[in-house]
Amino acid sequence: MNKYEVIGIQGEGAYGVVLKCRNKETGELVAVKKFKGDGENEMDRKTTLREVKILKTVNHINIVNLIEAFKRRNRLYLVFEFCDKNMLEILEESGSGIDSEDVRFYIWQLCRALDHCHRNGIIHRDIKPENLLVCKNGELKLCDFGFARFVSNKGDYTEYVATRWYRSPELLLSTSNYTTSVDIWAIGCIMGELTDGQPMFPGESEIDQLNVIMKVMGNLTDEQKSLYSRNSAFSEFKLPLFEQQSGNSNKQSQSSLLKPETLDRKYFGKMSRRALHFMKSLIKMDPSDRLTAEQCLRHPYFEGLEQANPDLMHTISRNVPVDNDRPQAKGRGRDVEIEKEKERMKQIEIERQKQKQIEIEFEQENERRKLIERERLKKIEIEIENENQRQIEGSKEELNI
Template sequence: MAELDPSKKVADRYLKREVLGEGTYGVVYKAIDTQTGQTVAIKKIRLGKQKEGVNFTALREIKLLKELKDPNIIELIDAFPHKGNLHLVFEFMETDLEAVIRDRNIFLSPGDIKSYLQMTLKGLAVCHKKWVLHRDMKPNNLLIGSNGQLKLADFGLARIFGSPDRRFTHQGSSDIDQLGKIFAAFGTPSPAQWPDMVYLPDYVEYQHVPAPPLRSLFPMASDDALDLLSKMFTYDPNARISAQQALEHRYFSSAPLPTVPEKLPRPAPKKESKASDVDSQDGPTVLSPPRKSRRIMPGRDGFEGNSLQEDKFDDNAGNFRQTVADNTGKNGPAPMSLDFSLFGLKPPNRPTITSADRSHLKRKLDLEFGNQND
């Protein structure tokens, strides 16, 4: 009897459950690891046609998460290709910080807030120690497990800091809106506050907006909290407090102490789909929400639409899978399924902001803040 394709063996290992979300790059499923009984999340990423090349966002996320092992960073369990798609297997997380914030039945005490902030900073401190910039910090990328532990997730935009000639791409059409919100909250930075600002490659001079008192933005915050926030929100990176320094701030040692994660309030768990509602032959399951994920709520019409159905795994994916040698020794993590020689490839260069874009940005900002001051 012929030996089964190793890629199919991996695919058959996971029993797919319900869809958790759909994003730009693919679909996220909940799944069961039939070998361990562990619930996992599987992000299925569409790699596109051959002429479109490799999805470097997905490969970058895999590479970075293999280096970032910490209780406050999401664990990437495995990665394997199948039928032109890449599947990332993550530990399953019950919810995220955005759901906690939006739940009107949840009241966050000062100790709860302090706990969530502390766990976020712990994850960030590990990233920065490894010279990794997350670059997409927001509540729905801060996942929360059943034990209350908060973990940083979605490293698709993350970059290694300090590489020679490294250029970072812009985030898109929302840059102006983001700058407007930052300036409205903290005022526009001046050369006196940030001397090196005028030497930035895409520097734009914009209309001055005074900073409102920090207390007006956070009226219920303690003096220690405001002091920490003022140090974290400093424009000049040379003067700004680091993540590790923030963790050592007196805010975290003063009363009330951070709430123990297991005691943090969380949204009520969603109703679990019955096994009979899921085709056990339909394939695997997925974890952390993909970028720009659209949350799909239980009971919604079209929840199991055809566009979200996972193809059944077959025996044709064996040529994609190669086992990577584990250099950590016998007690280290299990090797992953993906051939990391792909990281030797370089993505195409992306355009940077032009002088025309810079002029357009300045006009938009002057118009926005000019209207606010009228």
């Protein structure tokens, strides 16, 4: 650490501490991640070495740059480029979300970072606001690859990963057979939180997290229901049943079922139709229905951003393909689906306008009724006052007698 002057503490976690430092020779600000322990714990050692290996694999403007790694007194130090804030701090400052164009710019950069990771066969598995660094120029940097893993042919990964609010249903159900689509779900959660300042699915436990998701999204898939029934941690809890969102279901049979809020209602009036369509393409209960990171970048929601930000396009991609055995959505079919979804969104907008007019008329009628009620109460008050006055006058006359 003789090379660096410690300025202060940037952050702390279970792994150790992140120090804000200055390179004594160049004056460059850096973030130094100092790990706890002496590295003798086998699990910690493997995790740390894997993080270093992954960080050396990736090279992208939207992924925090690892400058160097070294050991001092059996402690490992990782030196990163310095960023001023993380996304959690920005959310806390804004309180009620950030500007829609800023949301679009940040989510685009996050998609670019994850596209690079996934192309290089890496699942991040811990996408959350704290792990999104933001520099003064607005550049977003994905960081903290402590939970990241290389894609496996077997798809057999650790069950417990990701901060609860950003976990996809398959992670909550403790499956170890998941894909890069868990990162895509997390992008959608981040997008919703940036929009209104509130976590999209703020569950207080694993079972509550599932319930919160289902209240918005509806039923689990058949495969997820099977996982749920086999998980002993959920044995005491019965799954709620929701109305189907599509198909010609029997209305009478659905009359006793719960009605999910849906993303359309949850974010009504908070984002553009194009933004909502994009987010809905990420937040899908079935992992195979979610867009890939590459498909995300082709979505109309990001139209014009590449041309407007040429400085962000000088990326060095190693172009290591992701495991071809993992389920991939078909590109051409997905494009057709996007067109169909655009048409459906037009119909939704028409319905929204109708609903808005109904709400206006209802509000007007409600105000008219309130006015009538106020006038009626005022008359009653006058009559009561007059009656009280008569009684007072009568009492005075009786006393005079």
